[in-house]
Amino acid sequence: MTTLFDSHRLGDLTLPNRVVMAPMTRVRAAPGGLATPSMAAYYAQRATAGLLVSEGVQPSLIGQSNPGTPGLHTDEQAASWRPVTAAVHANGGRIFAQLMHGGRVSHPDTNGLQPVGPSAVAAAGEVFTPTGPQPAPVPRALETAEVPEHARSYAEAARRALDAGFDGVELHGANGYLISQFLSSNANLRTDRYGGSIANRVRFAVEAAEATVEAVGADRTGIRLSPGAAFWGVEDREVPALYGELLRELARLGLAYVHLEATAEEEVLIGLRRAWPGTLIMNPTLPQGPKQTGRAEAGHWLGLGAELISFGRAFIANPDLVERLRTGLPLAPADEATYFQGGDAGYLTYPAYQYTA
Template sequence: MPTLFEPTSFGAIKLANRVVMAPVTRARAGKDSVPTPIMAEYYAQRASVGLIISEAVGISRQGLGWAYTAGIWNDAQVEGWKKVTQAVHEKGGKIVCQLWHMGRMAHSSITGEQPVAPSPSTGPGHIHTYEGKVPYEEARALRLDEIPGIIESYVVAARNAMRAGFDGVQIHSANGYLLDEFLRDGTNHRTDAYGGSVENRLRLLREVTEAVIAAIGAEHVGVRLSPNGDAQGTIDSNPEAVFIPAAKMLNELGVAWLELREANPDSHQAFAGATEQPKLSPEIRKVFHGSLVLNQEYTRDTAMEAVSSGKADAISFGRAYIANPDLVRRFQEDLPLQEYDVTTWYGPHGEKGYTDYPFAK
């Protein structure tokens, strides 16, 4: 079995090692959702990782309702991202774009419209707007005739991502955002072809994935799922019955890699809290034959064990990458890790807590 530091490939993407940077929203873009120059510096600092999965990137104005996050639906945004991908490639790194529609978690003060979801519902907690943190709003149900437009937004965003120089895309179907809301019966109460049976609840993810594959090729496409636990209040009465068929379906579509964010019984994070729901990754490993990336609360030792025992092909790190731009070297040489500062996780804080974490001497 390989080690964490050996190369691998996810479809067409060649990784120098099996450490992956998990997608981490940092909210350092402009109000026009165009990436800023410090974002290029931030990602370039982290280019020694096997693969960078970008922060979640909005596929449309409707889908992006979080202050200072970036989009990829127009040319100015594509130009901004070109500077990021160029900076990463100059350092020998690889980067894919996480495609994001926030669904019920968006806010009208940013999108200019009521949030949309499979069915009317309201997310728990608060969203970052330009006026500060405010409660989520009630979302309305997407009409059947609006669904082709949603799929088209993913296609346009995927094509734009390739134009911007990304090595591929990751379809964000995790964490209680639009595609995840369709998967789970806690948020999907539809009675049409997109609700009810598991097959129907998988339909939007299937159609989006098929369309993105047709546009840019399966060898550039990954998907993220968060099968167990409570994804920002988006739950399912029987996750196993949904997520194993979802992984099987993604395998049949030829998706190159699948990333699973899995909570643990002692997880403490508000948005992926403790769960007794067992991890589905061992079962998913049996039905998904592309590259499997596992995430959440891995350490150097547990990551090395997961890869060398064949549980995963790679491991992604979120919070550790916020504070350790040279995480691969720190793991290789078993150097201590720096602590992140929660108060600067999300902007607007500029370079503070963003590009100013030092490299190991």
């Protein structure tokens, strides 16, 4: 029987275990979207995971969703990531960069630009800005001729990511951001080749993946999806058909993996597991929900056919999470007040388990 602690081959990488650190926004970047020495220490502390996936990294300035997040759209940003990836590799780890275009989930106060999206429909709720939460603005609907440029932005960032030492990239196709908006039935009201039918609504995601595969290779490209989720007001209709079609299109590209969130009923997720012929990373508990993933949830999904299991919040306060899971040690609680406050407190200050005589 497969366990969390068995190795797994992912492209040309051999993962020593099946524990993945899920991408988590921590807003610790320096001005200009630069990675920092503290970020290098943070990821290096967690390098015993089979695979680390970075926080969301904007592939373009207009793609920046939150203040304080890092980028991969300038040479300076790429250079700032090299000490991060070097620190992870020095500690024996492997790391993919998550490429996240916020689309309509942004604000002019954050990046000086009006957000864009598939249609002129605002996200639900308030977005983060440098001066605090503000109502989500109405985005500018992209012209048909502009859409491929935004799909290619993932590929251009992917090239910079590999130049910066990342082992690969994960396209953020989940949680109500740009790819998810194009998949949506209420954020995407287009009548051109990118809207309406299921085949048209998956087109942007497929073009972004195709461009990225062409840029860096299929074995270095993954994608994260949240079927049926309602983050930022995004709705998905016909979830099995929509995501089944998307997975069929992605399968022909031979991506390194698909990373699913538990945002749909288990029966639907099992159907998508069957539809996807490659490596599946499963995040078994609802993101931001009341429950964290533990060994029981991980074992359940390994039994259902997932190859890798991603853990989010548990990694914040437990940099040695793999060892704690392996030996049954208790998990330390995280201080939610420090998730997004900046600084090293609640970022670098959680120790490995302290054994007592």
